[in-house]
Amino acid sequence: MDFWSRTSGTWINATTVAVGTAFGLLLHGRLPERMQRIAVQGVGLTTVFIALSMAGSLGKATVGRFDGVVLGLVTLVLGGLLGEWWRVEEGLETLGNWIKRRVGGGGSFTEGFVAASLLFCVGPMTLIGSLNNGLTGDATLLVIKATLDGISSVALASAYGVGVGFSILVILLYQGGVSLAAGALAQMLPDPANDPRILLVTGVGGVMMIGIAINLLGLGRVRVASFLPALVLGPFVSALARWLS
Incomplete structure (x- = not known):
């Protein structure tokens, strides 16, 4: 398959x-x-359902x-501790602030970039x-995700501004990187939809998304970015559990 596929x-x-x-x-x-707030709350409530x-x-x-x-609990706690040690939340905010200075973004630029x-x-x-x-050229799931993200970005950008659009950089790097690396990952994950390692990462990601929803709904301030290392730790925790069983 070619690069586009x-x-x-x-x-x-x-x-x-x-x-x-x-x-x-x-x-x-x-x-x-009040209308900007209700739009973001709509995204937050939908995020709760998905999460x-x-x-x-x-x-x-x-x-x-x-x-x-x-x-999942072990993965989240270990990932959160690593994230705080590595100051992932501050790093993502620093990146947002750096982009903000380069493009002259408004006051909510960084908040929009991080949230999106x-x-x-x-x-x-x-x-x-x-x-x-990456493996088959089938983009069906990503097209569905793209539709949801596009609708959410309207609500987020109406409240936070142009910073939401710069999340495209993260999408291209992370999502595109996984697609390009899919050939190597396929050997380790022959059935990703039912693999315990992917299920663990999915579940941990869901709990993290609850934190995102809490932030969007204004119910508190969860340092979600600090838990990002948990997504990488998931497969290792699952493999360790299998070895100990």
Whole structure:
């Protein structure tokens, strides 16, 4: 397959976010604050629904005598500790601020960049969809994800501004990178949809998305970015549990 066939879903996703951000920017500053807030809350509530569906994968991520929920807890705690040690949250905010200075973004630029980057890249459709796209050229899952991201970017950009659009950089790097690396990953994950390692990562990602929803709904301040290392640790925790069983 050529480069386009392996990464088509990523480019479609980037395009929908760009278009959604453009529409959102047309509304930015024109909608009353209460309408901007309700739009973001709509995204937050939808995120809760998706997150709970994802988090349910932990029930299927059992390995030997180790319950999937326990493995998810261990993965999240270890990942969170590593994230705080490595100051991942601050790093993502620093990147957002650096881009903001270069493009002259507004006051909510960094908040929009961080919120959109996390929302658009934490989830099973990102990983499994990218694997399918890279291996077979099938971009169906990523097209569905692109539609959801495009709609969400309208609401987010209307509230946070142009910073939402710069999450495209993260989409291209992460999602496109997984698609291009899919050939090597396929040897380790012959059945990604039912692999316990992917189920664990999906469940952990769902719990993280609950944190994103809490932030979007204004219910608290969860340092979601600090948990990002958990997505990498998931397969190792699952392999360790299998070895100990």
